[in-house]
Amino acid sequence: MSPPTGTSPLYFGGLVVFVLDSKSTWVGPAASHSQGSTIKHEKETRAVPTSPSTSSPSSLLPRRSHPHQATRLFFKSQPCLLAAKPSTGSSVLACRGRGAAAMSLEIERAASFLADLEMGSVLAAEPSPAGSAPALVLSSSMDKKKKKYVKQVTGRHNDTELHLAARRGDLPAVRRILGDVVAQVAGMTSEVTELEAVTAEMVSAVVNETNEFGETALITAAEKGHLSVVAELLQYSDKENISRKNRSGFDAFHVAVKEGHRDIVLLLLSHDPTLGKTFGPSNVTPLISAAARGHTEVIKQLLAQNFSMVEVAKRNGKNALHFAARLGHVEAVKALLDKDPQLARRTDVKGQTALHMAAKGTNHDVIKALVDSDPAIVMLPDKNGNTALHVATRKKRAEIVNLLLLLPDTHVNALTRDHRTAYDIAEELPLSEESAYIKECLSRYGALRAKELNQPRDELRKTVTEIKKHVHTQLEQTRKTNKNVYGIAKELRKLHREGINNATNSVTVVAVLFATVAFAAIFTVPGGSEDDGIAVAVHATAFRVFFIFNAIALFTSLAVVVVQITLVRRETKSERRVVEVINKLMWLASVCTTVAFLTSTYIVLGRRLQWAAILVTLIGGVIMAGVLGSMTYFVVKSKRIRKIRKREKSSKRSGSVSWHHTTDFSDSDFNPIYAI
Incomplete structure (x- = not known):
């Protein structure tokens, strides 16, 4: 066929x-x-x-x-x-x-x-x-x-025609490819509204097509620095497409920053100002990438756009200054320090500053720029106690070692955590011309081995530091103790006041009972009374004594009740004085009641049981005398001890005096309350 x-x-x-x-x-x-x-x-x-x-x-x-x-x-x-x-x-x-x-x-x-x-x-x-x-x-x-x-x-990496044109920087080819897409969509669709939607969808799909590296044509053009192609592609890209990342985790903005294409960086920032705050792998920022490549103009532009990103570090704690210093980009270092001089003191997770990183490199100008910004960073150690001199010695940077030794703040015999000086580290280096020169420089400036080192000044400084730390701890502990004591004192005052109130209330009840007994004894006199109400033993001496002491007990008890009812107590000292007065009155009432009871025994028993009355008198007298004598002894002894303590405290001007002032109470608030 x-x-x-x-x-x-x-x-x-x-x-x-x-x-x-x-x-x-x-x-x-x-x-x-x-x-x-x-x-x-x-x-x-x-x-x-x-x-x-x-x-x-x-x-x-x-x-x-x-x-x-x-x-x-x-x-x-x-x-x-x-x-x-x-x-x-x-x-x-x-x-x-x-x-x-x-x-x-x-x-x-x-x-x-x-x-x-x-x-x-x-x-x-x-x-x-x-x-x-x-x-x-x-x-x-x-x-x-x-x-x-x-x-x-x-392309062999799954590049489209648009990728290849963007890589070449062929703007006419880019426009032709995008124009072909628009023309083909126009030939397929007749409705105007549908044409616009389909055209936008198709053009966006073509522009955002990725190769096997996840790169769009925009990323490719940004990497190669073709500004006109980037500007053309941005007309067909939204914020989501602009921030699309390749498989390495970088978007077009980050790629342009790494390559140092300042104009493209400005163009992308004008479309989306938030691009400067994006992060790549391991929390790397565009500023860190620019600093690592030494793109000073890009660094200045990023800092002008967003100054706060200068503080952001990678996951290992290294910021933009660390990378610029390590790789020897002196202009980048100066640009960063001009914006934030304190950046020189920032440390990574190992405690290393930018000077530690610069000591690993070979650029002397970076060392000078960092030291000029903050001379004290020369003595800042990392977490292992290594200063910049230790790091430079270990890396065999002979000229940097010599430069650091010329600085007045360099301590040539500083010790690391494992108690090694820079000279000890130099002796451990393999034999070479650099190691010999380093040891010669260190010896010239008085470097010693750790075992030969006599450091009285350092020991004194360490001792003073320990003393300061100890004093600070003691002062802090004293402050906390005073605070706790004040709380305890406040609680004790409350308990003391409650105890005084309970005591005075109890005394009032006892005083009422005494008054009741004394009042009733007048109408039920011992020995009985005649038909006309006159007491049978009215002419007896014992009855007269009974009547007098019973009356004293009655009126004393009533006086205690009157004092308790009338007075209003507000302060601890006032309450103490009130209790002292009440106690004295109650002691008097108790003695009078005892005497009245003893004389009533003579009236009731008479001459027939006189021995029983005498026995009761002896028993009551011994008990009352013993109680009164014991209480008198302890009261006198307590007062004498308090006087001695007050005399000792007045002669001292130490923490005990300030303790009394800070706690705002005195021993007199808690003196035992006795009455004679």
Whole structure:
């Protein structure tokens, strides 16, 4: 069977393809093949004879005037050609195997193939010749509302044509590629509103297409420093697309900062000022990246945009100054210190300052810039006790060691935590010209080994520091103690006042009982009374004594009750005095009641049982005398002890005096309350 005539052929890898309509497609080998091939189309298989062809490599794909649109792809791991015919909805997928004779053909409708494309059946394609096909091929499926696109891959890293144009800085090519997308969308859509939406979607998809490194065309252009291409791509990018990161974790802004493209940095910041606050891997900021590369102009621009980022450090604690100092970028160091001189004292997780990092490098000017900013940082140790001199000695930076020794704040015999001086470290270095020169410099400035070192001044300083620390601890403890004592004293005052109130209330009850007994004794006199109410023993001496002492007990008890009812107590000292008065009155009432009781025994018992009255008198007298004598002894002794203590305290002007003043109470508040 001969190939059809009157149709437009498509050439691809030794195949010639004729698309007749939606149901008929003819495929045959080119002139270099002598054998026919087969056509597989639904249930029909036909043999096709060889057809001559005079195509050249440049004619493998149709021109723009060709009625078919085609692109080259990999389908099921085979290089293929997809051709779509919008007028009929038919499509051709022509594929070839690895050998020239291994040829196959799969024919599907455009919608079916594009459905496979969405499911991931179509993989990356091999590069196509320049100018061979548009970057994006559109196709209409049976559902007219769904617009599909197929990416044409051209680079070995899955770069699109747009990636390659952006890498070259070819602005006309970038505009042509984006213009082709707009033109193809316009040919597929008739409605204006739908056209705008689809165009924006398709252009955004093309601009934000990534290669195998996760890089968009914007990231590629920013890396290469093509300002005009970046400006063109930004017209089709929103904030989300601008901040898209590659697989290394860097966005276009971060890439431009690392490469030092100041104009691109300014352009990106004008579109999104928050880009300066973004973070890359390990919490790295754009400022840190610029400092590590030594891009001074970019550093100044970032600091002018957002000064607070100068304090942000990586996860290891190193900030922008650490990296600039370590890599010897003196201008970057000066730019950072001009903004924040205190940055020189910032430490990383190891306790190292920027001077420690500079001591590991070879740039003397960085050392000078850091020391000029803050001379005291020369003696700042890291967590292992290493100063910059120790670090420079360990790294065998002979000239930096010599420079540090010239500084007046350098302590040549400073000890590390493992008790080693810089000279000890120099002796442990392998024998070389640098190590010998370092030891010579250290010896010239009085460096000693740790075991030979006599440091009375350091020991004195350490002792003074320990004393200060101890005194501070004692003062703090005293303050806390005074605070606790004040709280305890307050609670004791409360308890003491409650105790006094309870005591006075009890005394009042006892006084009322005494008054009741004394009052009742007048009307029930001992010995009885005559019919006219006169006491039988009215003329006896014992009765007269009974009457007098009973009256004293009655009126004394009533006086106590009157005092308790009348007086209002507010202070502890006043309460103490009231209790002293009441106690004296109650002692008097008790003595009088005792005497009245003893005399009444003589009246009641008479002369017949006089011995019993005498016995009762002896018992009562001994008990009362013993109680009164004991109480008198303890009261006198207590007063004498208090006088001695007051005399001793008045002769001292120490913490005990201040303790009395700070606690705001005295011993007199808690003196035992006795009455004579």
